[in-house]
Amino acid sequence: MTALRAGERLVGLGTNKTLTCGVVALALIVRVWVAASGNFYWDDLILAGRAGTYSAFSPDLLLYDHDGHFMPGAFLLAKIVTAISPYNWTLPVITLVVLQALAAVAVLRLLRLILGNRPIVLAPLVFYLFSPLTLPSYSWWAAGLNSLPLQIGLAWVAGDALLLCRTGLRRHRVSGIAAFVVALLFFEKSVLIPFVAFAVVAVVYSVDGESAPLRATWRAARQLWIWSACVGAVWLATYLIVVDQPFTLASRSMAVGLLEHGISRGLLPTLIGGPWAWQRWQPSPPWADPSVLLIVLGWLGLVAAVVGSVRRKRRIVPILVAMAAYVLASEAAMVLTRSGPDTSYELGQTLRYVADSAVIIAIGAALIVRAPDRRARPHRLHRSAVVALVIAFLVSSLWSTRTFVDSWRDNPTTDYLATARASLAEHTDVPMLDMPVPTDVLLPFVYPNNLASRVFSPLPDRPQFATSTTELQSMDNKGHVVDADVSPTRAITQGPNPQCGYRVEGTTVARLPLDGPLADWEWTAQINYAASKDGELVVGLTDGKDVRVPVRQGLHQVYVRVIGSGDALRAYPITPGLSVCIAAGPVGGVLPDLPR
Template sequence: MRAEMAVPADPAAVEGPAAGNRRRRAPRRWQLSGTRVLQIALALIALQLVVRAVVLSRGYFYWDDLILTGRSGSLSLLSSEFLFYDHDGHFMPAAFLAAGLATRLAPYDWLVPALMLLVLQALASLALLRLLRLILGRRPVILIPLVFYLFSPLTLPAFAWWAAGLNALPLQIGLAWVTGDAIRLCRTGSARHAISGFLVFAVSLQFFEKAVLVPLVAFVAVALIYRVDGRVRPIRTALSRGALFWAPALLLAAVWSLIYRLTVTTDFAPFDGASAIEMVRHATSNGLLPTLFGGPWTWDRWPPSPPWADPPEGLIAASWVLAAALVVASIVWKRRVAWVWIAVGAYVFVSVTAMVVTRSGADTTFELGQTLRYLTDSAVIIAIALALVLRAPVRAGRTAPGRGPTVASAVAAMSAFVAGSLVSTATFADSWQDNTTRDYLANARSALAAHPDVPLLEQPVSIWVLLPVAHPHNLVSRVLGPLPDRPEFAPATPELRMLDDDGRAVDAEVTWVRAIDPGPAQGCGHRIGSDLVELPLDGPLARWEWTVRLNYLSSADGEIVVSLEQGEPVVVPVRNGPNSVFVRLTGGGDLLELRAMGPDLALCVGSGPVGVVVPVP
């Protein structure tokens, strides 16, 4: 059974004796021992990690990272509210748990997420190396698909973004490891490979819902190995030999899919044919294809959006030509590899389709596909495809001198690819470094630590950190809540300050959008007791988040309840004597409603503004 899927030690074992004679007359090929090949592969992985570490050193927390950190700081790590949260259509309890542990360990210390990403990347690269060895043995040709995966810019944007990396990297690990276990199961029949593959599949599902495709990828890979090896019934053979894994994996996928549908609400965009075609074009022509050849070389960005691939037109055209030439040449050169490329196309099609139906809409730009993170796992699929093509037997008559690739041509192609990829990596790091969140959090940390005893009025963070579409996750209580040295975030405060766009605390005031009318009581204004009192405004307020300045005289320390006519009440502490308090209210209407909490508390409330908070000029 092992021999049926083992890589031939001698190409003549696949091609026949005559082909072996021709191969001996061919130009000199790779002359490396299996140990040396493995050493080179590990050195390449180490180099990849060094390059990626440099990228991370120039990155920082961004967008969803703040949401993950903010939720980690306010919820119990093992609560269903935290782990099973519907995060923009994603079901990722293990990713939330990892983010929660990092936040508990060191809130907003970038070193912890960076190390986490590097460890995950190392595991993904090692898992792929293991898979390539299972497909190709320790032959030097394993370096070709390995180099593609290690340095391809296709995996870069999802890696550098912590929240995206917690989805993408476990998926890549799952794809590579489970496929390797499926191959070993079909070779040996050992149940331990089925158990290992099942466990890794189960874990990868907890990081990213797209991992539901992992068993399917493993099955197709096994079937394609049988096909390129010349098996008559590759699908039936793959089904029977791997049944010990396929059956429980299918059951787990079904159960998990049910849980996913009960937990997550996915909004599908109305179908627009023209927009869908345009998004597909941006994702493939401007995004995926140039990365296959070391592109895109340049990136564009509209802060606070992430960078997206912005390849030159010449590279886009050349990528189409080179991709088509590679596919055609491989089919002409090798036997039974057409279905390999069909499988790759199907996987990319599924990925792009999922992006279009879940992310397209009136507020979505076509450049979304060029951010590459929706296609990043395709790098593993393409690496597997390259390995299968290299494994396949050469067609008769294609092994004469000059008919196949030589060592020199392979090394030259890989060197050109790595050079272009490093250029793309450097330009991406330059663009990714432009992140206002780093300075904002540093300034906010210092500002909050300097005033720990005065409550800070709830407010959104800078739009350059999180846009209002992220509400309520863009509120300072959510984003900055995990910081240890800070004041209380409250709906009311006696001293009005705000964090500016740089994260610095500045004195603030309330604009006079509306005003509280003067009260009827001479020398007092509005008398407030335990009964509800309505304070008229000088005009109506639309339903929104407003701040009111209450100028009052209180008979004692205590609490009052304040609300707009159409809104939720807020409990506000008051102090004995004449004072002012600033209250954040959500609602609208023509009235402000107040009452004291307790029969012994009485207040006089004068006129004051109702509006929005702005810095003092």
């Protein structure tokens, strides 16, 4: 294994131990601050809501097609976190920080396998640990549960592949396959992990002078590649069964616009610690908003790095091509899966779709450093110049991190959840009709995950959400539970019996005409009734789902959520001997009373 420098091995940190540990510790402290500054947001509520609705190993939880994502591991972890303490942000912070720490260890391990115990390891390590490129996906819990396991898998499996080629030990094959499987459970993009690992080993062979690097890579870790292919095939079959996510053929202008925003205004400024500034439109997440100067500097920095590397190093063209291919593939995946007539170009500037490129760039930089020099005695950069560049990047990145946190803190969901949690706990005695949460918390297109019954399902202290209630209450946009009324769109007309209105009894289905037709929607009917005894009615629209409604003996009101369309309500008793008189009443939407 001379081509892989078999004499190199992972040894103690030596004289670099304190500095390396300090850099990692500082990065984790910063990431703790970033995570603690956030709160539950958007998809986090979907994860928690489904965790509160379904059992831990329910297919409805683990095999859910989450907007094209197949992520059973993320849903299972969300189930555990939610079961321990629902909507307690401390636990997601812990999961994010732990995953980030594991990613830091995996990347450090791989960089030292490539470069040995050299101080230059700190340069790509600092880039990975502090790059704003990973901030948006890290700070958002749901996104972090996708991105961080992928980052761990990319670095760990590549490291195991190198160790397997160097030592031949079976444990590295087992460890690599296990890391691949775990990453696949959290994010479908993890299917790329074996390809990245193969490329890393092949490039190491190539820069070390191996004449047939691809063949050597296959032979040295054949079992790892075969088992990875088997795992990937099983996963792919499952993914195609579970997920219905057709690719979108974007228009040329849309594709060009997304790529330009994603690369020039998104990725490139992060290479020098940008973007320094962020913008957002509620309820969207922040996106990078670099100045023109920073965009130009990003391009100049990239060109200088590529030209300088090519002039100084041999056998690095495959490295540059592989890095560019990975980034462009990530951007292309964004265009194919997220573009549409309502897509904004700023989507590319959110950086979530290329966050894992931080690992690829760090690996690529290390491989370039490992590559042989073109000259026998090359002119080397002075250590102080390298240190100055690293410090400048660190300062720039920390400033971008601070401005990101300022933008990320502007989250209406934080106050809404706190208010709703307290208010729901004070109104546990009467069932509530279901309703969507405000649009700045979850938009309607995620229905039914935007319903209050789903979002607040993990909370132990809350009213039951039902299809009927004796007291009409609703939640306002701040999260307060307030009294409500039926805002009439239509009305049940006066019945033919002056003393009874519409009599509902026996086995006959009574028809309760409305004063006009209703479109297909969710409506609330105020049923004013007098019942001969306690029992149950079935109520529904002409074309719609039937609802079982409890009634009490005597004169009462009940509010019923009916779904469907038609020009009349249908009603019949299911309790033997029950007779009910129903009077006129409104049918429409629910209008909450605003708190004074």
